Amino acid sequence: MKKIRPENQKAMVTRLLASTLLSLSFVLLQAAAARADDSEMDTATTSATVPSLPQMEGPSKTTLQGGLEHAEELPGLGDGLQVGKVFSDDLLMKPDTKISKEWFLVPPWYAGVRHCDKATILSRYDFATGVTTQPMVNQTNRQDATSGYQKDRLGGIWDFKHVPAIQHVESDLVNAVLYVKAIKPLMGNEDRLMIKYEEVSISVSKRTNKIVSIVQQEQINTITSPSPDTLRIDVSVRSFDSDGKPQRQEESVIIANIVKPFEQIDTYQGENLRPSFRDYLVSHHLENLVPDDLK
Numbered sequence: 001m002k003k004i005r006p007e008n009q010k011a012m013v014t015r016l017l018a019s020t021l022l023s024l025s026f027v028l029l030q031a032a033a034a035r036a037d038d039s040e041m042d043t044a045t046t047s048a049t050v051p052s053l054p055q056m057e058g059p060s061k062t063t064l065q066g067g068l069e070h071a072e073e074l075p076g077l078g079d080g081l082q083v084g085k086v087f088s089d090d091l092l093m094k095p096d097t098k099i100s101k102e103w104f105l106v107p108p109w110y111a112g113v114r115h116c117d118k119a120t121i122l123s124r125y126d127f128a129t130g131v132t133t134q135p136m137v138n139q140t141n142r143q144d145a146t147s148g149y150q151k152d153r154l155g156g157i158w159d160f161k162h163v164p165a166i167q168h169v170e171s172d173l174v175n176a177v178l179y180v181k182a183i184k185p186l187m188g189n190e191d192r193l194m195i196k197y198e199e200v201s202i203s204v205s206k207r208t209n210k211i212v213s214i215v216q217q218e219q220i221n222t223i224t225s226p227s228p229d230t231l232r233i234d235v236s237v238r239s240f241d242s243d244g245k246p247q248r249q250e251e252s253v254i255i256a257n258i259v260k261p262f263e264q265i266d267t268y269q270g271e272n273l274r275p276s277f278r279d280y281l282v283s284h285h286l287e288n289l290v291p292d293d294l295k
Contacts, residue, residue, distance in 0.1 A: 068186055068194065070236065074216050074244035077200070082242055087204045087211050092179045093164055103150070103158045103280045104185040109225040110193055111148030111157040113260035116141060119235070125249045141254065149265045150277045152289035157262055160273060174212060177202040186220070193223045215247070216240040229258040 080091045119141040125132045148157040161183050169176040179200040186194040197219040203212045222234040233254040239247045266273055278294040281287065 068220060070218055070220065070238040070249070073246065074218070074240045076243045077214070077216065081200070081202075081211070081214060083211050083214060085211050086209055087177070087202065089166055089177075092166060092177075092200065097164065100161055100163050100182075101276050101280075102161045103277060104161065105156050105188060106148055106159050107188065107190055107193055107225075108157055108262070109228075109258075110223060110231065111262035112258050113144060113146050114231060114256040114258045115144050116233075116254050116256035118142075119252045119254045122251045122253060124251075127246045127248065139252075144259070145256075146265070148262045149268070149273060151262075151264055151291070152281065152286075153291050154289060156289065158277065160268060160276075162268065170206075173206055174203045175206055177204060191224065194220065195223075196220045214242045216242070216244065231256040231258070 079085075117140070118138045121135050121137050121139055123132055123134045147159050149160045150158045152158065163180050163183050165180045167178045167180075169178070177200075179202070181198040181200065182196075184196045184198070186196055188194070197217070199217040199219065201215045201217060203214075204210065205212050217237055217239050219235065219237045222236075224232050224234075226232050231254075233256060235252045235254060236249070237252075238249045241247055274294060278290055281290050
């Protein structure tokens with residue numbers, strides 16, 4: 001396995017997921033590897049100046065924007081995906097696993113290339129202790145990400161989902177594995193976009209190839225644009241153990257700046273996206289949106 005330089009890891013994960021969001025998934029993956037290595041994570045934290053949060057009695061007592069909430073529990077992962085078991089990718093994805101190649105409409109202010117430098121951690125809730133902490137720290141999270149791949153006949157901009165997907169990140173003692181099960185648009189209008197990630201983060205011993213830690217994650221991102229070329233991404237991540245029981249919930253916010261406007265992208269990992277885009281529109285009875293050159 002090729003060892004990935006830390007400064008290149010964020011970009012690789014972003015490309016893998018078609019760069020649909022500025023997500024904390026990579027930071028969580030790095031943290032899993034660092035915890036298993038008992039080494040210093042390539043992440044810096046500084047105090048953040050943000051408005052004080054109201055005290056919470058439990059996780060997300062304030063319902064997420066749009067009236068959405070996290071799952072109370074998730075299905076278990078099965079006997080093969082447990083700490084101490086030998087790991088292989090086919091425990092997550094079989095060779096014949098069907099890859100979803102779907103499209104979803106995004107607001108024009110979300111399309112293009114955007115850059116962020118940090119995530120501000122607002123609160124953490126521990127399900128075992130019932131304790132909420134409010135660290136109010138900035139965590140380094142430098143990313144460039146692209147959203148918006150195709151434009152329909154009426155000018156609407158569409159993003160591309162390519163899931164499930166697996167990414168490996170190598171550290172000194174463990175191999176960290178991020179398995180993205182699903183990316184689900186929950187709500188979209190001219191003012192707000194909400195998307196949910198369903199993921200599994202695994203740390204695997206390089207010496208024994210056995211699982212040393214495994215976490216399921218449900219992440220809901222709420223994206224708004226408070227001013228031109230600026231995005232606010234409110235991130236809510238709930239972590240579950242391999243049996244689907246909740247462990248921790250973390251709320252954070254990312255401010256990103258659009259650094260390059262939308263440009264149509266016709267290929268992804270060597271695949272021509274144009275036929276896929278046309279077929280998706282036709283199969284969803286949106287023939288009127290098919291670009292003229294694809295009819």
